[in-house]
Amino acid sequence: MQVTMTVNGSEVTEDVEPRMLLVHFLRDQLGLTGTHWGCDTSNCGTCVVLVDGEPVKSCTMLAAMAAGHEVRTVEGLERDGELDPVQQGFMECHGLQCGFCTPGMMMTARALLDSTPHPDEQAIREAISGQICRCTGYTTIVRSVQWAAAHEEGAAREPEPERGTGPTAAQPEASSQPRVTEHVGGAS
Template identity: 70%
Template structure:
């Protein structure tokens, strides 16, 4: 099937098998390997991307379902001025260790901050509850999201 999908602002037309998963289109066809493929069962969240500004686990979405849609990956978080504040905060607050879950965490946390610029720790934990991190106790991830929220609020004032 021929599909056209806009990924990180760039339109791509591809001929795909009807059963191809979005995660494989992104990684194998488009070379966007920041989206990680971790479990194939939608449990880990490492493959989280946005489809029409809503977080989805790309291992559970067929590529044909993205036809005509707008998809954002972790590569799309970077701005013309450099890394997204959330990426900077993850580095500054040690919100990552092995980094495997980080793309999904970043996409989910950015979605949260775009809707709630001052989330509580409980709200942060709820937002990332569909993400599995096997290295951390989530404390530094929560701290990183809070740090980004504070930095963005300070910059806005």
């Protein structure tokens, strides 16, 4: 079957098997290997991407379910050679650690900061509660998100679709399509 979606601001159309997971579509067909594949059970959160601005575990979403939606991966954070404040924060505050959970953590942090520009520590911890860090813990990750919040430029960091249409982080449009996945964080 053929699917069309917007990935990191560019429209893509590809043939996929109906059972192909979004994580495999992104990694194997589009070559976006920044999205990591960890557990296949929706437990670890390393595969988190944003679908229409919401964090989604791509190991439990079919590529076909993303048809017609906007998907943003960790590769889509950097803009015109400039790191997103979330990426910069992870560098500045040593949130990278081994790096395996980092892409999913960054995407969840980006979604949090887009919806809550100045989250407190508890809000950050709740937002990343659906993800597992197997290294030393979450202290430097929380610090990294706090750094990013303090250094946001104030402008929405969503990539603009090629056609110049679609929702932005500053003015979300209501979606007529039903929600197909759960939020990553602890509370919905």
